[in-house]
Amino acid sequence: MQQVDNETPKKKFDFKQIISKMGTVIALLILVLVVTIANPGFLQPDNLLNLLRQTSINAIIAFGMTFVILTGGIDLSVGSILAFTGAVTASTIGSGTPAWLAILFGLLLGALFGCLNGFIIAYGKAAAFIATLATMTIFRGATYVFTDGNPISSNALNNSFLFQYVGRGYLFGIPFPIIIMVVAFLIWFVVLNKTAFGRKTYALGGNERAAFVAGVNTNKTTILIYTISGLMASLAGMILTSRLSSAQPDAGTSYEMDAIAAVVLGGTSLAGGKGRITGTLVGALIIGTLNNGMNLLGISSFYQQIVKGVVILIAVLLDRKKNKA
Amino acid sequence: MKVELKNISKSFGENHVLEGVDLTVEPGEVHSLVGENGAGKSTLMNIFTGLLKSDGGEILVDGKAVHYSGPLDAEQHGISFIHQEMNNFAEMSVVDNMFLSKELRTKFGLMDQKTMIKQANHYLGELGSNIDVLAPIGSLTVGNQQMIEIAKSLMTNAKVIIMDEPTAALTGNEIKQLFEVVNKLRAKGVSFIYISHRMEEIFKIADRVTVMRDGVSVATYKVADVAMKQLVHDMVGRDIGSFYPDRNPKIGKVALEAKHLKENGVFDDINFEVHDGEILGFSGLMGAGRTEIMRAIFGIDKLTSGEILLDGKKVSIHTPEQAIRHNIGFLTEDRKDEGLILEDSIYNNIALPSIEGFKKHGLIDDKTIDDFVKMLMKRLTVKAMGADVSAGSLSGGNQQKVVLAKWVGSGARVLILDEPTRGVDVGAKREIYELMNELTDRNVAIIMISSDLPEVLSMSDRIAVVYEGRITGVVDAKGATQDMVMTLATGGTVNATSR
Incomplete structure (x- = not known):
């Protein structure tokens, strides 16, 4: 009888393993180094806080997207949910509703839209890509109808301390959106790694049939996951609307792409079942650093897009190679 | 065609998977290869079919040493491997699957569908099968899909066909059909290497059987001269008593x-x-x-x-x-x-x-x-x-x-x-x-x-x-x-x- 090797879970120090596990972190550090050499001003605390604040909206959306992509799905509707819930909250505050209630309403609406996505995908057996492509268009259209195509701003919006605080406030000298991002990260980290729901998320992405047979309520889990994505999109919508002090009908356009890029840069497999939310945070920081760094270096926004695309492509190709080895 | 594998060895890093394996297959012989999972059967077959390179030993075809550059080369030497999991494109037709990447063309460079259908029918007919070659392959039974795999082997003019657990998903009738085809082809001089975990089948279809254990070929027997117990003993390396343990059930409510x-x-x-x-x-x-x-x-x-x-x-x-x-x-x-x-x-x-x-x-x-x-x-x-x-x-x-x-x-x-x-x-x-x-x-x-x-x-x-x-x-x-x-x-x- 062969010995079951249960006693050696602690592995020896393995350099290769660390490189492959920390790949995205190393990429981020290299990026920071390059930008710093080109412009030492990058490391100024003000700039770093600015970078983090710019990153927060994408990161928050990407946290929700991580759950979705872990199941092998995709959520293209996040940008539209962001716009619609931002507009509804802005208009609700404008009509005199207390800001906390309006924000809560906006978040619930986002969760509801996400829930709808999940419902269509779970019970309609629709491909996530097509289902959320459709709802993306619907929600965007609804935003234009609701706003009549005009930005929503009002004195009530400008005068609400709470609402202004969401996107523009500081806590202990740290911009509040960063606090929201960190808290959201911690919550979703725990949910993904420490709850039964988290395990089911991975199981669903790894093999939906096997998960079902093992007693996972796959429909319920799917719906919950898209609900989280919708909720996070509307949370990002609150921050953006607050920062701009107005709701733009075209807000959040193509934000889904940045969120997907952050998740994929973070090493989560588009096929589902594999990935980490920590990676998503790093991925979002890479995108944030790229944007911020290139702005500092005065690179035209036209070129910025090309660079961003190339970086994502390299990251994905490196990841493929790593998985093959 | 007679093939001999002599003293084949192979290591992956420090893991010695094969340590001197011998296997001889005579023309028209059905040679069964048995052994527990991990005994090295797959590795041996992968070397034989050019998917892997051996570290030592030689492959002789009709007495001459051969070196394959890859699986296609092995195929040209008349060796064909029917894997347990068939790699078919379910939505594509039988004939399209059969001629995938070997499509015949007309002189204008377009696909010569007519000739391909004719040939597909010809090879399937040789097996006594009348499968509709225009049906999507996914709509066929596993047994019929296997027939198509065999027909594909014939298309490449295979002299040695390796089958890995061919009956794992077949019904009793389909197994019978498969054996008929194997017997038909063996009469024409085609040899088979038949890998199976099912003992009864080996005794039904094979001429000889080689047992592998831990990367070594333990023994080769004529099937007629060996008992199942001996084979199991060779595979496991010890007697496992009666194959099935005794049951002393205490049956309750x-x-x-x-x-x-x-x-x-x-x-x-x-x-x-x-x-x-x-x-x-x-x-x-x-x-x-x-x-x-x-x-x-x-x-x-x-x-x-x-x-x-x-x-x-x-x-x-x-x-x-x-x-x-x-x-x-x-x-x-x-x-x-x-x-x-x-x-x-x-x-x-x-x-x-x-x-x-x-x-x-x-x-x-x-x-x-x-x-x-x-x-x-x-x-x-x-x-x-x-x-x-x-x-x-x-x-x-x-x-x-x-x-x-x-x-x-x-x-x-x-x-x-x-x-x-x-x-x-x-x-x-x-x-x-x-x-x-x-x-x-x-x-x-x-x-x-x-x-x-x-x-x-x-x-x-x-x-x-x-x-x-x-x-x-x-x-x-x-x-x-x-x-x-x-x-x-x-x-x-x-x-x-x-x-």
Whole structure:
């Protein structure tokens, strides 16, 4: 009888393993180094806080997207949910509703839209890509109808301390959106790694049939996951609307792409079942650093897009190679 | 064509997979290759077919040493490998699959569909098959798909055809057909290397058999001169006593009772009961409805009508989640698609059905799960480098033990096992049987679906036989014979029906 090797879970120090596990972190550090050499001003605390604040909206959306992509799905509707819930909250505050209630309403609406996505995908057996492509268009259209195509701003919006605080406030000298991002990260980290729901998320992405047979309520889990994505999109919508002090009908356009890029840069497999939310945070920081760094270096926004695309492509190709080895 | 593999060796890093293997195949011979999973059969065949390069030894074809540059080169030498998992494009037609990347063209460079159809029909006709070559390949039975694989081998003018577990998914009739074709081709001088875990088949079809163990060819016998016991001994390296362990069941009260179960068009009026500590075998031909009955009981498929009673109380089960809550476990026939999350760790696979039970203040307790998983791995003798390796990296037998571990861990009191030893090597088979005994000793009720008649007869206490969606008889396993079960399985009647 062969010995079951249960006693050696602690592995020896393995350099290769660390490189492959920390790949995205190393990429981020290299990026920071390059930008710093080109412009030492990058490391100024003000700039770093600015970078983090710019990153927060994408990161928050990407946290929700991580759950979705872990199941092998995709959520293209996040940008539209962001716009619609931002507009509804802005208009609700404008009509005199207390800001906390309006924000809560906006978040619930986002969760509801996400829930709808999940419902269509779970019970309609629709491909996530097509289902959320459709709802993306619907929600965007609804935003234009609701706003009549005009930005929503009002004195009530400008005068609400709470609402202004969401996107523009500081806590202990740290911009509040960063606090929201960190808290959201911690919550979703725990949910993904420490709850039964988290395990089911991975199981669903790894093999939906096997998960079902093992007693996972796959429909319920799917719906919950898209609900989280919708909720996070509307949370990002609150921050953006607050920062701009107005709701733009075209807000959040193509934000889904940045969120997907952050998740994929973070090493989560588009096929589902594999990935980490920590990676998503790093991925979002890479995108944030790229944007911020290139702005500092005065690179035209036209070129910025090309660079961003190339970086994502390299990251994905490196990841493929790593998985093959 | 005579081929000789001489003193073949191969290492992956420090892992010596093959250490001097010899194999000679005569023209027109069916040579069976047997051995436990991990004995090195696949590696040997991969070297033989040019997928891998050997570290030492030589391959002689008709006495001349050959060196392949790759699989295509081996194919040109007349060697063809029919893999267990056929790589077909289900939506494409038979003829398109057959000529994939070898398409014939007209002088204008367009596809010459007419000639391709003619040739496809010709090769299939040679096998005595009249498959519609324009049908999508996915719509055909596994048996017919295998015929197409053989036809493809003939297209490349194969002189040696390697078949890896060709009958794993075939029905009795299809196996018969396959053997007819093998015999037809062998008469024309085509040789076969036939890899199988099913002993009876080897004795039926092969001329000689070579046993491999731990990377060495242990012995080669004429099939006519060797007993099954000897082969098993050679494979495992020791006597494993009688192949099936003794059963001393202590049968208790009724655990699960099915009453008038019906699923429209699939099965009807299914009545049976299984007791605490009992193994109830389910026999029948493939497609008779055995698996479907169990899937409906477990809540994967929908019952049209009927009642399920657990401990005498009526229960309603519409999803696996509910079945698990009622302490039913289901080891599915399809391990890869339904039994395991192959890319996920052993740890997560075992814990998944029980995960809700590990919650403490809403969070799961990793330490407790860790102990739980390790305890189960030990108890079920899962051989792995650790709990964190992926389930897909294990051998078939160990994968099956992981699936069993997850249901044992979920506290299943009624355990449904669908083909529990399919694709599992001899040593692990025996261990699975012993586990079944251990479980029934602990009062677990087991329902075992199996197409392996000796297994059903040896391991069951009673046997229910299904034919065309109905139970045609429930017989006591003591005194039951293969003939009796086969008679019931093909719609006949016997007298010895019990209960």
